[in-house]
Amino acid sequence: MSLPAIKPPAVTELIISKNTAFLAAVIMFALAASNAALAYNCYRQGAMLDEISTRQKMGAVRDGQTISTLVGTRMSTGQKWVVNADASHIAVLVFREGCHYCDQNWKNWDQLFASSHEHLPPIFITQDKQISEVYKKLHPLLQKSTVLLDVDPASISPLNPGLTPQTLYVSEGRVKHDWLGVLDKADVEQASKVFSISE
Numbered sequence: 001m002s003l004p005a006i007k008p009p010a011v012t013e014l015i016i017s018k019n020t021a022f023l024a025a026v027i028m029f030a031l032a033a034s035n036a037a038l039a040y041n042c043y044r045q046g047a048m049l050d051e052i053s054t055r056q057k058m059g060a061v062r063d064g065q066t067i068s069t070l071v072g073t074r075m076s077t078g079q080k081w082v083v084n085a086d087a088s089h090i091a092v093l094v095f096r097e098g099c100h101y102c103d104q105n106w107k108n109w110d111q112l113f114a115s116s117h118e119h120l121p122p123i124f125i126t127q128d129k130q131i132s133e134v135y136k137k138l139h140p141l142l143q144k145s146t147v148l149l150d151v152d153p154a155s156i157s158p159l160n161p162g163l164t165p166q167t168l169y170v171s172e173g174r175v176k177h178d179w180l181g182v183l184d185k186a187d188v189e190q191a192s193k194v195f196s197i198s199e
Contacts, residue, residue, distance in 0.1 A: 072148030
């Protein structure tokens with residue numbers, strides 16, 4: 001008895017099968033990449049929250065605390081400079097070159113203080129003894145503002161310049177608002193109202 005002949009698959013069937021397999025592989029790769037990206041973002045977010053929590057434990061300034069003076073070396077002149085915070089309303093921005101969170105926050109500071117006619121002029125303070133020319137060019141707001149370098153933590157206590165970034169509103173020597181870390185959308189909206197000259 002002869003066996004029935006096995007009919008080979010048509011060429012079109014083979015092409016469809018290969019295309020299906022390729023498409024399935026692409027989908028699986030995309031899903032794996034998406035999951036990896038999500039896991040990485042969750043890790044980064046968790047790391048950031050852990051870092052902010054650690055900073056708070058290190059003694060960040062609190063609303064209502066007194067800051068009478070800001071003392072440092074003025075970037076534009078290289079001379080010692082004292083800002084009297086008792087008799088003014090000032091925006092104090094604490095940063096450090098090389099600070100990853102500061103890099104993320106600069107777009108928010110640029111948005112808040114792009115126009116000196118609408119908001120209080122900011123005063124930048126840092127423990128850095130100098131700022132590189134590359135960093136200055138990257139952030140033109142530094143060239144337009146008062147920048148105090150090499151600030152002495154003891155002279156501006158209880159403000160801790162080692163915690164960066166910080167965005168503070170100081171009115172007549174008292175901290176009225178303090179945003180620690182990278183500002184989110186709600187923070188920017190609130191800060192815009194706080195720093196508004198017309199408010």
